[in-house]
Amino acid sequence: MTILEIQHVNKTFGKRVVLNDISLQIESSSIIALVGANGAGKTTLINIILNLIPKDSGQVTFLTKNNWKQITGVMMQDNIALHRITIKEIINLTRSYFNHPLSYEELLSVSGLEDHQNSLMTGLSGGQKRRLTFALALAGDPKVLFLDEPTVGMDSNSRNAFWQEIDHLKKSGKTIFVTSHYLEELENIADRFLILQNSIIAFDGTIKQLRSREGQSLIEFDSELNQMDFKGLQDIVSLNVVGHHFQIITNDVNQLLAELTPYLKAIDNLQIKQATLDTLLLNYKENTHE
Ligand SMILES: Nc1ncnc2c1ncn2[C@@H]1O[C@H](COP(=O)(O)OP(=O)(O)OP(=O)(O)O)[C@@H](O)[C@H]1O
Structure with missing residues (x-):
């Protein structure tokens, strides 16, 4: 069931186009990971969804009978900073805003601050x-x-407890829209990945789809050879070189290893790994810039 609809949202800051005609449907009981480089526009999109900043055009609709402010919870990058208020007071103050708040004890337990109330x-x-x-x-x-x-x-420890709590919240029917630069944390938990890049949603799908589209394996090795020496290889999705360290993403690891055979004398420390989400995203950028 769709809980949130974003239609043709545009946002510019001065001459910088941050969001270009963004449209999305968000289903309930799912975890959606919004990823992208620093400055890609992730926070801007969340701010617009929550009506915290104005959009230039487009529409954001929460498909609920209730007031959308009563059914949304928000954790932005900045921590709340009220210096002269106790933990107990700020939890109860926040609870007082909502029609059906969780109990003080539940929230204190989530915060892990039982000894600091x-x-x-x-x-x-x-x-x-x-x-x-x-x-x-x-x-x-x-x-x-x-x-x-x-x-x-x-x-x-806090991270592990946090992601367990998120998993529990999803299973209880919540929809969770999350940004993070710790991609390995999202990889195990998110149902859907959105890559925000060059002001658009450049990818929208599961990690499995990202892997099958972007290549599955990462081959790493050291070599004194030049990047150009490997240009003739057929089964490369991407090739990155830092100093003498080569990283190749491929869809067909066996075929690529066969193609590398003539170079083996000039290659050290050959390793085959599953491509991490970090590598896939880096690679994704390179593909879309071509
Ligand atoms: N109030 C503002 N005025 C002018 N430019 C802004 C404003 N807010 C954001 N920007 C610019 O919009 C772009 C997107 O910023 P945003 O904070 O949405 O990126 P982000 O993807 O959340 O980045 P990060 O991963 O670093 O948190 C950046 O270039 C930023 O400098």
Whole structure:
């Protein structure tokens, strides 16, 4: 069931076109990962969906009978910074905004700040502030959750707990729209990937589709040879060289290894890996710039 419709949204800042005719349908009970380079426009798109900044044109529609503000939860990149208020007060203040809030105890538990409820926010570490900001995003028991770089500053235990909570929220029927530069975290959890690039949604699909479109394997090796020496290889999706280190993405690893045979004497440290999401995205950029 569609919960959110974005139609022909455009946004420019000065002469810079940030969003160019973006249209999307967001289904309920799914996790959508919005990825792209710094400055690609991810936060701008979330801000526009939430009506926090004006769009130049287009339409954003939440398909719900309720007031959309009551069914959305938001965790932006900046942590909430109210210095003279305790954890307990800010949780209850946020709860008071919503018609059907989660209980104070539930939110305190999500924040992991049971031992700090009477402390001021000033005393919290960066990771603790992030977890509190997440708990506040859940205050209204939202149907749709927007998370902009949620795990920045969290240690690995907090990250694991956070993604488990996200998985649990998805299973309970929530829709989660998340941006992150920690792509390996998204890879295991997101149902759908949107790549925002050159002001448009350059890719919209599953990680499986991205892999099958962009090549599945990564071959790495060191060589004193020149990039041009490998130009004749047929089964290359992309070739990156940093110093003497070569990275090749291929759809057909056996065929490529056969093609590399004549070069083997000039190659060291040959490794075959599954391409990571980072590599696929880097490669995606190169393909679309061609
Ligand atoms: N208020 C503003 N005024 C002018 N330019 C802006 C404004 N807000 C954003 N921009 C520009 O719009 C572009 C997109 O910014 P945005 O913050 O949406 O990117 P992002 O994909 O979220 O980046 P990051 O991954 O670094 O968070 C950038 O070039 C940014 O400088």
